[in-house]
Amino acid sequence: MTVIPSPTPPPGSPAPCAPEDVRRVACVGAGVIGGGWAAHFLARGYDVTAWDPAPDAAVRLRRLIAAAWPALEQLGLADGASQDRLTVTATLEAALADAQFVQESAPEKLDLKRDLLARLDAAAPAGTVIASSTSGYPMTDMQTEAADPGRLVVGHPFNPPYLIPLVEVVGGERTDPAAVEWASRFYEVAGKSVIAMDREVPGFIANRLQEALWREALHMVANGEATVAEIDASITEGPGLRWAVMGPMLTFALAGGEGGMAHMLDHFGPSLKSPWTRLEAPELDRALYEAVVAGCDEAADGRSIADLVAERDRGVIDILRATGRLPRSAEEATR
Numbered sequence: 322m323t324v325i326p327s328p329t330p331p332p333g334s335p336a337p338c339a340p341e342d343v344r345r346v347a348c349v350g351a352g353v354i355g356g357g358w359a360a361h362f363l364a365r366g367y368d369v370t371a372w373d374p375a376p377d378a379a380v381r382l383r384r385l386i387a388a389a390w391p392a393l394e395q396l397g398l399a400d401g402a403s404q405d406r407l408t409v410t411a412t413l414e415a416a417l418a419d420a421q422f423v424q425e426s427a428p429e430k431l432d433l434k435r436d437l438l439a440r441l442d443a444a445a446p447a448g449t450v451i452a453s454s455t456s457g458y459p460m461t462d463m464q465t466e467a468a469d470p471g472r473l474v475v476g477h478p479f480n481p482p483y484l485i486p487l488v489e490v491v492g493g494e495r496t497d498p499a500a501v502e503w504a505s506r507f508y509e510v511a512g513k514s515v516i517a518m519d520r521e522v523p524g525f526i527a528n529r530l531q532e533a534l535w536r537e538a539l540h541m542v543a544n545g546e547a548t549v550a551e552i553d554a555s556i557t558e559g560p561g562l563r564w565a566v567m568g569p570m571l572t573f574a575l576a577g578g579e580g581g582m583a584h585m586l587d588h589f590g591p592s593l594k595s596p597w598t599r600l601e602a603p604e605l606d607r608a609l610y611e612a613v614v615a616g617c618d619e620a621a622d623g624r625s626i627a628d629l630v631a632e633r634d635r636g637v638i639d640i641l642r643a644t645g646r647l648p649r650s651a652e653e654a655t656r
């Protein structure tokens with residue numbers, strides 16, 4: 322058994338529990354991602370406390386969890402898992418009072434994250450690890466105001482966190498490496514697939530890759546080179562099918578036939594210099610904004626956001642099953 326060192330609490334404070342012993346998780350910020358995290362943790366059998374300053378947050382959160390629950394039932398709930406184990410609190414302090422792990426999912430604004438992480442650090446029990454869902458801020462830039470920055474990590478999820486396994490975990494300059502290790506182990510115990518990074522990389526790994534693709538897509542829409550529907554079909558009918566099975570590296574190794582990646586690089590490497598990409602971000606002016614929004618409305622073809630969420634969830638579960646990441650049937654699950 323590997324013993325994961327706990328981040329060092331200040332002298333005289335109780336030691337935090339082992340990742341395997343966590344029972345109570347606090348979710349701060351309960352929108353798309355905070356709500357998705359809450360659904361995931363509830364389905365894994367944790368008690369979840371949630372706090373969000375919006376007046377309608379509790380209603381939105383319970384609606385999101387109820388919508389996610391059928392997918393979570395298909396994935397298989399942990400013993401004792403229940404939506405009733407959610408408590409939405411009136412204050413941030415109440416949400417954190419007994420938390421053994423904190424997941425922050427507030428809006429992506431640097432000043433807000435800095436202040437909020439300092440408040441979370443002040444309110445959380447000593448030594449409790451606090452993770453931010455940020456899509457790209459380095460923890461070094463967010464931990465500046467906290468009294469105990471050592472326990473602050475990034476735990477970057479993918480939407481929806483209750484279905485997409487990956488979490489990217491990374492600390493900042495003032496993070497205790499033990500906190501990164503603890504959070505990584507906790508996420509694994511909680512059913513996530515973890516990439517623990519040993520240094521801060523702009524955009525982490527997956528968002529850096531996604532943003533490159535997204536930037537090129539926006540250039541093509543801005544220049545009238547492709548419609549929103551064509552861009553989506555180019556991935557779902559093309560490389561996206563392979564990427565669910567193998568990443569871009571092994572996929573391209575197969576493009577080299579028997580010669581593998583070496584032949585692929587000899588053959589296609591020179592084309593890397595061809596002017597296929599633009600790299601600089603396009604101006605997100607009104608025309609591009611409206612073209613992308615209208616294109617997505619057209620692509621939705623009358624389906625509501627709730628319809629699309631249900632359709633996406635069904636599809637992701639089918640893919641997880643088809644690629645052996647989930648049992649294909651109840652019988653296979655018990656084997």
Ligand SMILES: NC(=O)C1=CN([C@@H]2O[C@H](COP(=O)(O)OP(=O)(O)OC[C@H]3O[C@@H](n4cnc5c(N)ncnc54)[C@H](O)[C@@H]3O)[C@@H](O)[C@H]2O)C=CC1
Nearest residue numbers: 350351352353354355375426427428429454455456478480
């Ligand atoms: N939407 C996405 O696909 C993904 C988002 N993220 C990250 O997750 C975080 C949350 O993003 P979303 O859930 O998309 O945003 P959202 O806008 O859906 O939800 C944000 C929630 O935070 C609440 N909030 C506002 N001020 C707050 C404060 N001071 N303290 C606590 N909560 C506050 C809002 O009322 C709202 O419910 C961001 O850091 C974002 O970069 C990460 C991965 C994917």
Ligand SMILES: C[N+](C)(C)CC(=O)CC(=O)[O-]
Nearest residue numbers: 455456478479480528531
């Ligand atoms: C759009 N986004 C940058 C917020 C996306 C993510 O951060 C991850 C995801 O869910 O793709």
